Amino acid sequence: MELKPEQLAAQVASEPLRPAYLIAGPEPLRVLEAADAVRAAARAQGIAEREVFEAEGNQREPDWNALEASFRAPSLFASRRLVELRLPGGKPGKDGAEVISGFCADPPQDVSLLITCGEWSKQHGGKWSEAIARVGKVAIAWQVKPHELSEWIERRLRARGLRADRDAVQSLAERVEGNLLAAAQEVDKLALLSDGEPIDLARMQSLVADAARYDVFRLVDAAMNGQGAQVSRMLAGLRAEGEAVPGLLGMVVLELQRGAALARVHARGGNLAAEFKAQRVWESKQPMYRRALQRHDARRWDAFVAQAGRVDRMAKGRESGDAWIALERLLLAVAETRAARLLAAGA
Structure with a gap:
């Protein structure tokens, strides 16, 4: 089952870490925050050791042999490890797909695998991503559409303990023009400046900067x-x-x-x-x-x-x-x- 990144972040905080996670999509903020939630859950569950694999040197892909060897190697400093695999292009290739599928077929008890991808479409998935879904979780960070932005902002406001009426939320959505990072920064600013009272349109306009300025x-x-x-x-x-x-x-x-x-x-x-x-x-x-x-x-x-x-x-x-x-x-x-x-x- 494909989750939204926000759903994954909520689930991972309240359950034991799964063997594998795939977080992918073209919206960097949503990918980053969902991955941070997995890392935070790992730390909360006592997983202190972390390894990161990505392309290095003249390679266009990670060292799949080293990654596979790491899965089976005993942990040096802790009983459990979080292994991160970064695939900006979203495609592991034949060798990578085999390594990932092999891991999911028999996940080591001391390893949780976190894969993040900067690009994603129906063509990016395959047997390797289906294997992850069987033993873990898959979250896709699609870009927030214009008609969805107000709802996204409202959820983020609620998560910060803020309340705003519909006109105020719409005003903020128009100011940030689809830029989720700008919206997140403005919500964080509101959390600092607000006194806990509901925010109406006039107050919203007085508290936030015009993030939609053409700079x-x-x-x-x-x-x-x-x-x-x-x-x-x-x-x-x-x-x-x-x-x-x-x-x-x-x-x-x-x-x-x-x-x-x-x-x-x-x-x-x-x-x-x-x-x-x-x-x-x-x-x-x-x-x-x-x-x-x-x-x-x-x-x-x-x-x-x-x-x-x-x-x-x-x-x-x-x-x-x-x-x-x-x-x-x-x-x-x-x-x-x-x-x-x-x-x-x-x-």
């Missing part, structure tokens, strides 16, 4: 996440607010250079996890970069950086052209592979 950070995130329509809307908002292209380009160039560096490591089969660390990319944002890397190769990322230089020259009057149009074409090309022709048209 450059969210603009770049939209481009990296492949949200072309949102890119255009945010750029229009920034322009209407009186922002200038040179003021936006610093962050845009930084992210494009970061993408280019990651793409070069990815192209040569290098240690992408280490490069994420070197580039100071938070774990919650890594799935966004991985999706962007799947859309464009290293050569195209270098072209994006070069085009950003042209936009800068346009903005400073050193090259002819409309800097706003050129910037939009650039970010749309980052967001959507098919929009690359717009970039070529502006060359």
